[in-house]
Amino acid sequence: AQSVTQLGSHVSVSEGALVLLRCNYSSSVPPYLFWYVQYPNQGLQLLLKYTSAATLVKGINGFEAEFKKSETSFHLTKPSAHMSDAAEYFCAVMGGGADGLTFGKGTHLIIQP
Amino acid sequence: EAGVAQSPRYKIIEKRQSVAFWCNPISGHATLYWYQQILGQGPKLLIQFQNNGVVDDSQLPKDRFSAERLKGVDSTLKIQPAKLEDSAVYLCASRLGANTGELFFGEGSRLTVL
Numbered sequence: 001a002q003s004v005t006q007l008g009s010h011v012s013v014s015e016g017a018l019v020l021l022r023c024n025y026s027s028s029v030p031p032y033l034f035w036y037v038q039y040p041n042q043g044l045q046l047l048l049k050y051t052s053a054a055t056l057v058k059g060i061n062g063f064e065a066e067f068k069k070s071e072t073s074f075h076l077t078k079p080s081a082h083m084s085d086a087a088e089y090f091c092a093v094m095g096g097g098a099d100g101l102t103f104g105k106g107t108h109l110i111i112q113p
Numbered sequence: 114e115a116g117v118a119q120s121p122r123y124k125i126i127e128k129r130q131s132v133a134f135w136c137n138p139i140s141g142h143a144t145l146y147w148y149q150q151i152l153g154q155g156p157k158l159l160i161q162f163q164n165n166g167v168v169d170d171s172q173l174p175k176d177r178f179s180a181e182r183l184k185g186v187d188s189t190l191k192i193q194p195a196k197l198e199d200s201a202v203y204l205c206a207s208r209l210g211a212n213t214g215e216l217f218f219g220e221g222s223r224l225t226v227l
Contacts, residue, residue, distance in 0.1 A: 004155075009153075034215075036218075041220070041223075042220055042221075043117070043204060043218035043219050043220045043221055044156070044204065044206075044218040045218070046215050046216075049215065090155050090156070092155075100146055100158040100161050100169060101156075101158070101216060102158075103155030103156050103157070104155050105153070105154055105155045106153075106154070106155050
């Protein structure tokens with residue numbers, strides 16, 4: 001079975017500061033990993049995905065994530081936070097024969113002016 | 114390209130009533146998913162269709178939830194009778210094929226059960 005753990009249900013950073021959202025996964029097979037963003041009253045939008053190519057993945061809106069197999073992690077980062085980054089972020093895993101996504105509980109990113 | 118369409122966006126019902134949600138996936142997408150997102154939690158897969166066949170419904174509470182995709186295009190998710198704990202956002206997503214491409218999500222249908 002696959003699972004995802006997102007550390008920190010709420011993360012607060014100042015505008016212009018580094019954003020770091022943590023995600024650890026559990027999978028019995030090499031996983032596909034995803035980060036999605038959800039703005040209030042909207043659906044989920046794909047930020048980036050890891051599908052066993054380069055371990056450093058660049059996504060939209062300046063976000064990137066690094067796959068570290070030894071740490072079973074896929075943390076999301078952005079060098080400089082913007083007010084528009086305030087949203088809910090979900091890490092998700094796919095693999096092991098099932099092609100539906102298993103999501104973490106989400107991290108609410110708060111940007112302080 | 115049109116995205117995944119869902120309706121209604123919001124629904125309020127009393128417990129023991131029934132409700133139905135509709136989803137129209139992106140044109141040509143063979144795989145369709147229904148997810149339940151309870152407030153403060155990540156989305157949970159309820160059911161997955163490949164064309165008009167069910168691939169995975171292991172987490173669908175079949176005593177009260179049902180879903181169909183009769184012609185392999187749009188889909189309906191029904192809850193009857195609804196319970197308080199069914200209050201959630203129901204997200205539909207579609208994908209080109211079983212192992213092809215990313216999932217695209219609709220905006221969701223928010224259900225409140227009183």
